[in-house]
Amino acid sequence: MPSYSVAELYYPDEPTEPKISTSSYPGPKAKQELEKLSNVFDTRAAYLLADYYKSRGNYIVDQDGNVLLDVYAQISSIALGYNNPEILKVAKSDAMSVALANRPALACFPSNDYGQLLEDGLLKAAPQGQDKIWTALSGSDANETAFKACFMYQAxxxxxxxxxxxxELESVMDNQLPGTSEMVICSFEKGFHGRLFGSLSTTRSKPIHKLDIPAFNWPKAPFPDLKYPLEENKEANKAEESSCIEKFSQIVQEWQGKIAAVIIEPIQSEGGDNHASSDFFQKLREITIENGILMIVDEVQTGVGATGKMWAHEHWNLSNPPDLVTFSKKFQAAGFYYHDPKLQPDQPFRQFNTWCGDPSKALIAKVIYEEIVKHDLVTRTAEVGNYLFNRLEKLFEGKNYIQNLRGKGQGTYIAFDFGTSSERDSFLSRLRCNGANVAGCGDSAVRLRPSLTFEEKHADVLVSIFDKTLRQLYG
Amino acid sequence: MPSYSVAELYYPDEPTEPKISTSSYPGPKAKQELEKLSNVFDTRAAYLLADYYKSRGNYIVDQDGNVLLDVYAQISSIALGYNNPEILKVAKSDAMSVALANRPALACFPSNDYGQLLEDGLLKAAPQGQDKIWTALSGSDANETAFKACFMYQAxxxxxxxxxxxxELESVMDNQLPGTSEMVICSFEKGFHGRLFGSLSTTRSKPIHKLDIPAFNWPKAPFPDLKYPLEENKEANKAEESSCIEKFSQIVQEWQGKIAAVIIEPIQSEGGDNHASSDFFQKLREITIENGILMIVDEVQTGVGATGKMWAHEHWNLSNPPDLVTFSKKFQAAGFYYHDPKLQPDQPFRQFNTWCGDPSKALIAKVIYEEIVKHDLVTRTAEVGNYLFNRLEKLFEGKNYIQNLRGKGQGTYIAFDFGTSSERDSFLSRLRCNGANVAGCGDSAVRLRPSLTFEEKHADVLVSIFDKTLRQLYG
Structure with missing residues (x-):
């Protein structure tokens, strides 16, 4: 763990505290501009209108000059804070200009430096047991290309x-068997894996994500619903996990060899920050191996350090690594890692897109990984997470309207629940008025997703805003 | 039309001719590096290993120092040639650095300049009749988000x-009706719309693109199979198009209101550069309107100037514009244009992704559009296309092994067929040995896809390489 403040090193001009100068939030200038933008682009999901030139480190600045501590970091996708000097440096490099001006169709015309770029960056960061990569553009794209690799492998x-x-050759042109496939991807209740048609079929987070969109008839298995605090609910949680494993085994039997792969998040993120024990994941892995089912671990949100490991599934100590690990978000680049050469289809042009990856994002991923290593940011995040968890534990003591504080030992990947979604939503809105940008997930959870430059001093600011906000709401 | 050479303006150091210095193609250095890369990344589709630092304008340089005239331009996705100075300039700008270092979750935290960036760039370039936009990351992503907009609109x-x-709320979590949808997207035989699960279900190009991947049971309609030269086959082609329109009407009736949208390319590109007349598209549009079916025009490959119009469907003179027009490739940015506000779903977070678009790509799209306007590159491409078409017509005269020269009046979007795919493939391999990078499509077609900086002098070089190559192959 570094003995210095990485945030101060990167951001000598990072604000020391939030500043909200508008009487309502968003402020008048942001509202006016969002209104204008809404004529051409859907802005109804907008929480704020950001000024990214002025944002620094852990603080996001908005159009009205308000300064907020950002504990959401673009849905968990800013690894090293805003305007990170090392990322700005690579952004200005010739390598970046050349990558942007000559974006290649990577599978047909790779650049002569793409191999080295992968070796020095994304592949160096690969989870234990993985040594190959297929690159993509987003989490949905990463998961869907992973699904394709699995279907072709099984076929x-x-x-x-x-x-x-x-x-086969004829029927597939009519989208019919036997050329197409009746195999399926099994996902888990409350899982989230993206929003395109294949990934959305595995997403089980909320109806509003899925309504009115055609979906494949693919199975879902139960995911453990753990009780907190974990220490006081050991037996119940063990029983809950056993029951889920048993039901998963039943589903495997029912589908009679048709499950090509399972996809699972180490911590179900959009679905409510739902955790399970290493034991659960180990058992799941055993069943997949026994039944010839591939295992995809979706690390799109959990990956790249925030849980106190580079990859969250490294907490599990699996004896057999996952078959595929998908990534995106904090790495800016996206794709999947794998190790079995048979996950590369038997012919070229089967796993293919014009842009299968983007060297400009791979350049950024490399810098992010180098900075993580240089400043030992994964260890650092584990420490900061412990500090924050302890402070929150104390703050929430006796506050019965907050439950299920979770994520202990999982870095800054911390969450807790309110009794209802409307209580949670009031808390989040009021937080923004008090200078902290924080988000929810699941029905009534609050999730913390700071960047890896979030330190004890930022945790102190956050806890004090939580304290103030809870006093305002609950007295 | 500009009276100057845009290529010379951009690229004073553009090579004047190809140079192949290796005895086989790819050369020894490229082969060695590709072999190494293949340990971690699938390289079996690689035609060459490029040196993008050294590539200029219409010429791509490879790892062995070979210089090739590039008439494929990264699967039709390089708009203004390699290392375009204006794109290099925006790549080095502060706006680009800030966009890269602070990539926003656009729908939640748009930047305060995204509206203006869209207004000045992608929206200024919008097809006639379109004034709204949803941004995405690739052609597949653009088409699938367009499908989602259509399904939600119809529901x-x-x-x-x-x-x-x-x-509905309960059943959708099990991927079942009525919460999910039994509506469909109708596509056309030999159409290509991408390779993720929804888009691949509409793709009908080749079995190898689709085999072993689950697909939705969605209908396909016939696309006209025109005979060339068009002037000599007017009656037959008219009958062919009438028959296709009739069959499409039948499909519409058979599916009894379940077709949410049709998706169609103005020129079927991956499927073989298949054209249809404006009359065909006008009739198609009428039927969609009569039946409440939305019309998506897929301009991912045809868009942004190469056909001699900014958008290929502007050749049709439709009285009612398409409902959605999707784009990607040459604009680097991707997404869809639309005009009916009801194509924005009735609630936020229904059409949503972490990254719904990428400001770094929108910055590049804006520069590309400004350059197109400044140098009138669409008109220029129409002219160069006519020149090239005439030269090819002469070159192919009496050569019966080449058929169906097509794309007259469609800019540089020109194609022709060999008798078999192996003849076509031999031609393409030999072309690379002779210094031209050209690609096929469909079963036995050669398609030309230069950038918008391709001029008469480049056409002359290409025709002379064609001539040389045909002599080598056919004497």
Missing amino acids: AKKRNGRSFSTE | AKKRNGRSFSTE
Whole structure:
């Protein structure tokens, strides 16, 4: 752990506290501009209108000059704070200009430095046991290309070396069997894996994410619903996890070899920050291996350090690594890691897109990884997370309207629940008025997602805003 | 039309001709590096290993120092040639650094300059009749978010103001009706719309793109198979198009109101550069309007100037503009244009992703559009296309092994067929050995996809390489 403040090193001019100067939030200038933007672009999900030139480190500045401590970091996708000097440096580099001006169709015309860029960046950061990569553009894209790799892997296994039949070649053009596939991806209740048609079929977070969109008839398995504090609910939680494992085994039997892969998040993020024990994931892994099912670990939100490990699933100590690990968000680049060469389809152009990845994002991912290593930011985040968790534990003591404080030992990946979604939403709105940008997930959870430059002093500011806000709301 | 050479203006150091110095293609250095890269990244689709630092304008330079005239331009996605000075300039700008270092979750935290950036760039470039935009990351993403907009539009129309039922809210979490949708997207035989699960369900280009991947049971309609030269086959082509329109009408009736939208390319690109007349598209548009079906025009490959119009569908003179027009590739940015406010779903967070668009790409799109306007590159491309078409017509005269030269009056969007795919593939390989990077599409077509900086002198070089290559192959 570094003995210096990385935030101060990066951001000598980082604000020391939030400043809200408008009487309502968002302020008048932001409202006016959002209104104008709404004529051409959907702005109804906008919480604030940001001035990214002025934002620094852990503080986001808005159009009215308000300064907020950002504990959401663009839905968990800013790794090192705003206007990080090392990212600004690579942004100004010739390598970046050349990558932006000559964006390649990577699979057909890779650049002569893409291999080295991957080796020095994304691949160096690979989870234990993974040594190959396929790059993509977003979390949804990463998961869907991972699904495709799994479907082709399973079909090749069944086909056992025989070439495509005439019937397969013809029927697939009509989207019919046997050319298409009746295999499925199994996901977990409350899981979130993206919003395009394949990924949305595995997403089980909220109806509003899914309504009116066609979906594949794919199965979902229960995810443990743990009770907190964990120490006081050991037996109940163990029983809950056993029951989920048993139901998963049943689903595997019911689908009779048709499950190509399972996809699971180490911590279900959009679905409410739902955790499970290492034991649960180890058992799940065993069942997938016994049944020839591939295991995709979706680290789009959990990956890249925030849980106190580079990859959250490294907490589990699996004896067999996952088959695929997907990533995006904090790395800006996206894609999946794998190790079995058979997850590369048996012919070229089967896993293919014009832009299968983007070197400009791979350049940024490399810098992010180098900075993480240089300043030991994963260890640092684990420490800061412990500090913050303890402070929150004390703050919430005796406050029965807050429950299920969770994420202990998981870095800054901390969450807690209010009794209802409207209580939670009031808390979040009031937080913004008090200078902290924080988000919810699931029905009534608050999730903390600061960047890896969030330190004890930022935790102190956050706790004091929480304190103030809870006093305003609950007296 | 500018009286100066835009290529010379941009690229005073552009090579004047190709130079192949290796005895085989790809050369030894490229082969060695590709071999190394293949340990971690699938390289089996790689045609060459590029040195993007050294590539200029219409010429791509490879790892062995070979210089090729590039008439494929990264699968039609380089608008203004390699290392365009204006794109390099915006790449080095503070706006770009800030966009790269602070990539926003656009729908939640838009930047205070995103509205203006859209107004000055992507929206200024909007097709006639379109004034709103939703941004995305790729062609597949653009088409799938367009599909989602269409499904939600049609569901809201049917729901007619009533709120979601309990049954809908519950069933959708199991991917079942009535919460999910039994509506469909109708696409056309040989169409290509992307490779994720929804877009791949509408893609009908080739089996290898689709095999073993689950697909929705969505309908496909026939696309006209025109005979060339057009002047000599007017009656037959008219009959062919009438028959396709009739079959489309039948499909509409058969699906009884379940077709949410059709998606169609102005020129089917991956599927073989298949054209249809304006009359065909006008009739199609009428049927969609009569039946309450939305029309998505997929301009991912045809858009941004190469056909001699900014948007290829502007050739059709529709009295009612398409409902949605999708774009990507040459604009680097991706998304869809629309005009009916009801294509914005009735609630926020229904059309949503962490990154719904990327300001760094919107900055590049703006520069591309400004340059297109400044140098009148669409008109210029129309002219160069006519010149090239005429030269090819002469070159192919009496060469019966080349058929169906097409794309007259469609800018540089020109194609022709060989008798078999292996003849076509031999031609393309030999072309690379002779210094031209050109690609195929469909079964046996060669498609030309230069950037908008391709001029008469480049056309001359290309025609002379074609001539040389055909002599080598056919004597």
